[in-house]
Amino acid sequence: MDHELTLRVDGAEHRLSVDPRTSLLDALRQRLGNTSPKKGCDHGQCGSCTVLVDGVRVLACLTLAVTRDGSEVVTADGLSAGPPGSGGDHPLHRAFIDEDAFQCGYCTPGQVCSAAGMLDEFARGRPSVVTGDLGADPELDDAEIAERMSGNLCRCGAYPGIRAAVARVGREREGTR
Amino acid sequence: MTEMLEHRAIGADLPRRDGAEKVRGTARYADESPAERPAYCRIVQAPLARGRITGVDPAVAEASGGVLAVLTPRSPGGRGAAEQLADTSDAEYAILQDDEVHFRGQVVAVVVAETFEQARHAADLVEVTYDEQPGDTLFSAERNDLYRPEQVESGDPPDSSEGDVDAALEAGPVRIRHTYTTPMLHNNPMEPHATTALWEPDGHGGAGSLTLWDSTQSVHAVGTTVSGVLGLDPEQVRVVCPYVGGGFGSKGIPHQNVVTAGMAARAVPGRPVRLPLTRQQTFSLAGYRPPTVQRVALAADADGRLTAIANDVVEQTSRVKEFAEQTVLPARTMYAAPNRRTSTRLAALDVPIPSWMRAPGECPGMFAPEVAMDELAHELGVDPIVLRERNEPETDPDSGLPFSSRNVLACLHRGAERFGWAGRDPRPGERVHGGWRWGTGVAASVYPTSRMPVSEAEITRVDGRYVARIGAADLGTGTWTALVQIAADALEVAVDEVDVLIGDTDHPEASVAGGSTGINTWGSTLVAAAQEFRKRFGDTPADGDSARAGVPPNDAAERYAMSAYGAQFAEVAVHADTGEIRVPRLYGTFAVGRVVNPRMARSQLVGGMTMGLGMALHENSLFDPRTGHVVNHDLAEYHVPTQADVADLRADWIDEHDPHVNAMGTKGIGEIGIVGTAAAVANAVWHATGTRVRDLPVTLDAVL
Ligand code: FES
Numbered sequence: 001m002d003h004e005l006t007l008r009v010d011g012a013e014h015r016l017s018v019d020p021r022t023s024l025l026d027a028l029r030q031r032l033g034n035t036s037p038k039k040g041c042d043h044g045q046c047g048s049c050t051v052l053v054d055g056v057r058v059l060a061c062l063t064l065a066v067t068r069d070g071s072e073v074v075t076a077d078g079l080s081a082g083p084p085g086s087g088g089d090h091p092l093h094r095a096f097i098d099e100d101a102f103q104c105g106y107c108t109p110g111q112v113c114s115a116a117g118m119l120d121e122f123a124r125g126r127p128s129v130v131t132g133d134l135g136a137d138p139e140l141d142d143a144e145i146a147e148r149m150s151g152n153l154c155r156c157g158a159y160p161g162i163r164a165a166v167a168r169v170g171r172e173r174e175g176t177r
Numbered sequence: 178m179t180e181m182l183e184h185r186a187i188g189a190d191l192p193r194r195d196g197a198e199k200v201r202g203t204a205r206y207a208d209e210s211p212a213e214r215p216a217y218c219r220i221v222q223a224p225l226a227r228g229r230i231t232g233v234d235p236a237v238a239e240a241s242g243g244v245l246a247v248l249t250p251r252s253p254g255g256r257g258a259a260e261q262l263a264d265t266s267d268a269e270y271a272i273l274q275d276d277e278v279h280f281r282g283q284v285v286a287v288v289v290a291e292t293f294e295q296a297r298h299a300a301d302l303v304e305v306t307y308d309e310q311p312g313d314t315l316f317s318a319e320r321n322d323l324y325r326p327e328q329v330e331s332g333d334p335p336d337s338s339e340g341d342v343d344a345a346l347e348a349g350p351v352r353i354r355h356t357y358t359t360p361m362l363h364n365n366p367m368e369p370h371a372t373t374a375l376w377e378p379d380g381h382g383g384a385g386s387l388t389l390w391d392s393t394q395s396v397h398a399v400g401t402t403v404s405g406v407l408g409l410d411p412e413q414v415r416v417v418c419p420y421v422g423g424g425f426g427s428k429g430i431p432h433q434n435v436v437t438a439g440m441a442a443r444a445v446p447g448r449p450v451r452l453p454l455t456r457q458q459t460f461s462l463a464g465y466r467p468p469t470v471q472r473v474a475l476a477a478d479a480d481g482r483l484t485a486i487a488n489d490v491v492e493q494t495s496r497v498k499e500f501a502e503q504t505v506l507p508a509r510t511m512y513a514a515p516n517r518r519t520s521t522r523l524a525a526l527d528v529p530i531p532s533w534m535r536a537p538g539e540c541p542g543m544f545a546p547e548v549a550m551d552e553l554a555h556e557l558g559v560d561p562i563v564l565r566e567r568n569e570p571e572t573d574p575d576s577g578l579p580f581s582s583r584n585v586l587a588c589l590h591r592g593a594e595r596f597g598w599a600g601r602d603p604r605p606g607e608r609v610h611g612g613w614r615w616g617t618g619v620a621a622s623v624y625p626t627s628r629m630p631v632s633e634a635e636i637t638r639v640d641g642r643y644v645a646r647i648g649a650a651d652l653g654t655g656t657w658t659a660l661v662q663i664a665a666d667a668l669e670v671a672v673d674e675v676d677v678l679i680g681d682t683d684h685p686e687a688s689v690a691g692g693s694t695g696i697n698t699w700g701s702t703l704v705a706a707a708q709e710f711r712k713r714f715g716d717t718p719a720d721g722d723s724a725r726a727g728v729p730p731n732d733a734a735e736r737y738a739m740s741a742y743g744a745q746f747a748e749v750a751v752h753a754d755t756g757e758i759r760v761p762r763l764y765g766t767f768a769v770g771r772v773v774n775p776r777m778a779r780s781q782l783v784g785g786m787t788m789g790l791g792m793a794l795h796e797n798s799l800f801d802p803r804t805g806h807v808v809n810h811d812l813a814e815y816h817v818p819t820q821a822d823v824a825d826l827r828a829d830w831i832d833e834h835d836p837h838v839n840a841m842g843t844k845g846i847g848e849i850g851i852v853g854t855a856a857a858v859a860n861a862v863w864h865a866t867g868t869r870v871r872d873l874p875v876t877l878d879a880v881l
């Protein structure tokens with residue numbers, strides 16, 4: 001039996017009825033035609049499907065759509081400097097292009113969403129496993145970025161570029177704080 | 178000598194033309210191609226390595242919700258029997274044609290349903306019964322049924338022999354004789370293989386037309402293969418692929434999935450069908466690098482001049498279709514020695530069909546000899562770079578031809594400088610600080626430079642712009658951008674006056690993006706088309722003026738041996754208590770001819786080295802011979818390098834001008850980055866710990 005739910009995706013509201021087995025990823029890709037999040041494994045092992053749900057990075061393939069009724073979903077396509085879906089580039093989009101932080105592009109929307117979520121977690125003072133002093137504000141160095149971005153695989157091996165792109169946006173953000 | 182292009186756009190550090198779409202995720206891959214009411218296809222796979230299908234009952238599956246079709250094998254026959262294929266000469270594509278199971282994971286039924294969930298559920302409901310036979314799946318160099326193939330994949334002979342290796346080994350005075358192994362490895366591009374297929378029975382003048390949006394390194398190879406197998410005219414099949422989510426060889430030769438998608442589409446005429454393989458399915462259906470056992474022997478005089486080189490290789494193939502990896506090639510050409518021998522023996526097993534994986538042959542075939550060279554350097558008490566200087570050949574040892582350019586020593590020297598190799602303490606296992614044991618290692622890289630024989634391009638003047646069309650592929654390699662740079666220089670105009678359209682069999686036929694031949698071939702083709710265009714229409718063409726040309730042959734290839742070279746330097750830290758292995762620095766310096774676009778070239782070289790790091794430390798398809806199954810068939814258990822595994826990893830190149838390779842001066846860069854990496858890391862692990870690991874991957878249990 002299908003279930004009715006409402007999702008805001010990249011700023012637009014959608015009412016849809018889905019099979020309870022449908023993942024959030026398949027709801028986005030197959031039902032709403034939003035193929036920005038990718039399917040690299042469908043098992044929560046690669047990060048390609050990362051989107052922001054209510055501001056937090058989430059693996060859409062491990063999330064059943066019916067559990068997110070009423071949520072605000074932002075994909076790499078909807079990510080922007082303003083409110084979701086307001087158009088225009090997010091600084092991460094530009095930084096990824098400038099640093100050539102991708103090749104095939106298949107992991108990239110997930111990397112971009114993950115980076116956005118990660119920078120936000122970092123700004124809120126969340127420590128990671130490599131954070132030395134839990135009392136002090138963590139430093140956004142290579143090791144922190146690498147650790148926090150390791151849930152997103154890139155078989156093309158664009159890791160150094162991804163790190164550089166995230167560091168750049170992180171620094172810009174700290175500069176404006 | 179080839180007439181060289183004047184480089185203006187070539188060499189420019191331009192961002193990717195497809196960058197904006199890729200960072201937003203709006204670039205559409207095969208499974209995302211626009212389709213009206215797509216149906217979903219799911220493959221049912223054999224759960225045994227060998228046997229006979231005795232019955233297939235699709236009734237329960239058919240009765241479950243949303244199912245449109247269930248395709249079953251023609252033999253033993255019954256409901257839903259698949260269409261008879263026109264050409265079953267290539268066993269890989271003889272899908273559902275008989276009752277034999279050749280390997281675990283083989284396609285034994287296919288379900289098409291309205292939704293993804295329904296297809297997945299129904300696939301579980303197809304009842305297949307088997308008469309199971311004992312599978313012969315255990316790969317070993319000690320088997321008594323090893324055989325010599327007619328040739329290896331590259332078309333070269335399986336064996337070679339010059340002089341008397343055994344006598345030279347006998348004479349010594351210094352020898353190295355060891356067995357090295359590389360495991361089964363899976364390409365694992367981030368985008369699993371996928372196709373959207375649409376059969377329109379009224380298309381192509383009523384004969385029917387098949388459109389395949391397929392993730393492939395060669396749209397034309399897919400078109401030729403699928404039309405041949407299905408008995409269609411090549412014109413009845415169109416293949417479209419603007420973007421590929423990585424391939425690394427696994428999307429080079431068409432595999433079972435795309436043929437299956439075509440068959441599924443024909444079972445539901447007028448309905449587009451999506452067939453994305455699951456990650457797990459790609460482990461048995463999309464090829465892999467076969468495991469190798471390499472017995473390497475080196476003999477040298479006291480000065481470190483090699484008197485003998487041998488690599489006797491045993492590797493795996495599948496019983497149903499032969500694949501003979503050209504692992505023997507590097508030992509034939511890399512270093513000078515009067516006595517040389519290589520041999521290839523295959524074990525044909527009831528296993529999935531091996532195929533191309535980034536630098537097939539060169540990648541495993543440089544691991545063993547480059548570790549052996551490190552062992553020899555230690556034995557002789559000379560620096561590994563000096564050992565390579567002493568054995569630098571003047572002409573290609575295999576063919577006797579002069580090199581068009583060979584800058585492996587320049588790469589070693591430049592790389593050593595960047596890395597800080599000078600003054601290295603050669604003693605193994607001597608440097609411990611911070612609880613870690615430190616070491617450094619080096620290895621050389623090589624990859625042949627070639628050009629494919631068939632490719633065509635067309636250039637047309639459209640609205641005051643130049644539009645080139647060629648059915649090439651961009652796997653993330655940067656083709657969308659690099660071909661514009663080449664075409665602009667060939668036409669002598671600015672890049673923003675040029676568009677190059679790729680990834681569609683409606684464009685002129687292009688060769689596969691494989692063997693690092695893409696830019697060499699398609700670039701040469703575009704240069705020829707540009708020359709033809711200018712010859713016919715001059716510098717002020719009118720709208721609609723159009724010219725075509727095919728790829729010119731390279732006569733210089735008869736007179737010169739052509740390869741790209743490189744040197745890789747690794748620094749490793751091995752935890753003194755746990756054996757954890759980290760690679761804080763991995764630097765590669767390459768000689769790859771002219772670089773078309775530095776940022777994209779760097780990304781490819783870094784990407785190759787990263788995959789080489791995976792081969793060195795992480796990647797290992799664990800094959801269970803009892804079941805014929807890769808046990809770790811997903812990305813949780815098959816470990817590819819993650820962000821945190823890659824520390825200071827850099828690639829650069831020397832300025833190399835090779836007038837013989839092609840008009841651009843390019844050598845191809847897609848594969849060389851992975852060649853030699855694993856040897857450099859393994860050599861560094863030895864230097865750190867004193868433990869020589871000859872079996873990949875190098876894991877902590879080996880160094881504790
Ligand atoms: S597709 Fe969701 S983690 Fe891989």
Ligand code: FES
Pocket residue numbers: 101102103104105106107108153154155156157158367422423653
């Ligand atoms: S860009 Fe290809 S997988 Fe990351």
